[in-house]
Amino acid sequence: MRLRNITGSRETIAQSGFVIQQPELLRGQWRREFGGDGPLAAEIGMGKGQFLMEMARRYPQIGFIGIEKYSSVLLRAVQKMEADPLPNVRLVRMEAEEIETVFSEGELDRIYLNFSDPWPKDRHAKRRLPSAAFLARYDRVLKKDGELEFKTDNRELFDFAVEELQTAGWKIRELTYDLHSDPRLSRDNVMTEYEERFSAKGNPICKYIIGR
Numbered sequence: 001m002r003l004r005n006i007t008g009s010r011e012t013i014a015q016s017g018f019v020i021q022q023p024e025l026l027r028g029q030w031r032r033e034f035g036g037d038g039p040l041a042a043e044i045g046m047g048k049g050q051f052l053m054e055m056a057r058r059y060p061q062i063g064f065i066g067i068e069k070y071s072s073v074l075l076r077a078v079q080k081m082e083a084d085p086l087p088n089v090r091l092v093r094m095e096a097e098e099i100e101t102v103f104s105e106g107e108l109d110r111i112y113l114n115f116s117d118p119w120p121k122d123r124h125a126k127r128r129l130p131s132a133a134f135l136a137r138y139d140r141v142l143k144k145d146g147e148l149e150f151k152t153d154n155r156e157l158f159d160f161a162v163e164e165l166q167t168a169g170w171k172i173r174e175l176t177y178d179l180h181s182d183p184r185l186s187r188d189n190v191m192t193e194y195e196e197r198f199s200a201k202g203n204p205i206c207k208y209i210i211g212r
Contacts, residue, residue: 028104034063049077130161135168158206
């Protein structure tokens with residue numbers, strides 16, 4: 001997917017009070033950043049922030065951290081926060097590979113992966129966010145009874161993600177190959193921008209919830 005570079009996006013992000021500029025300094029201290037000892041959730045590859053911000057509205061007791069590596073995409077989330085500030089949201093521009101430099105062992109209660117880049121070439125498999133390589137990273141920053149949720153319309157990526165679980169030592173708690181037709185799992189589902197677009201085309205949405 002080609003992303004259009006937006007002039008000034010890096011500068012705007014660098015000046016935004018909604019973006020944590022040195023997130024590594026909060027490693028182990030994120031709950032204090034949110035002013036309490038409530039749960040912490042991170043969305044990795046948050047895009048423009050629709051999912052993260054709606055979740056934050058529904059669950060004000062949870063601190064939500066949105067991680068996005070593309071400045072031109074994160075800029076849109078910053079603009080949404082400027083229009084409707086949410087006290088329980090923080091944004092971070094960083095590569096997902098750096099997650100252990102930002103969160104300490106067991107610091108997160110939940111991780112969300114939504115419509116991640118499929119990296120379709122075999123040689124790029126380790127770059128896929130639900131790969132065993134990334135699951136090892138999540139294992140260290142997620143608390144022992146924490147969970148990870150993954151949604152995608154890409155069946156090949158989803159099949160790959162499910163196959164990786166045994167290698168990585170994770171267990172399936174919930175799984176569906178057609179989320180919007182599942183009355184129980186879809187009941188409180190919050191859609192991303194991509195999910196709205198893909199489901200409108202009739203694409204089934206796959207989802208799992210996993211733990212260790």
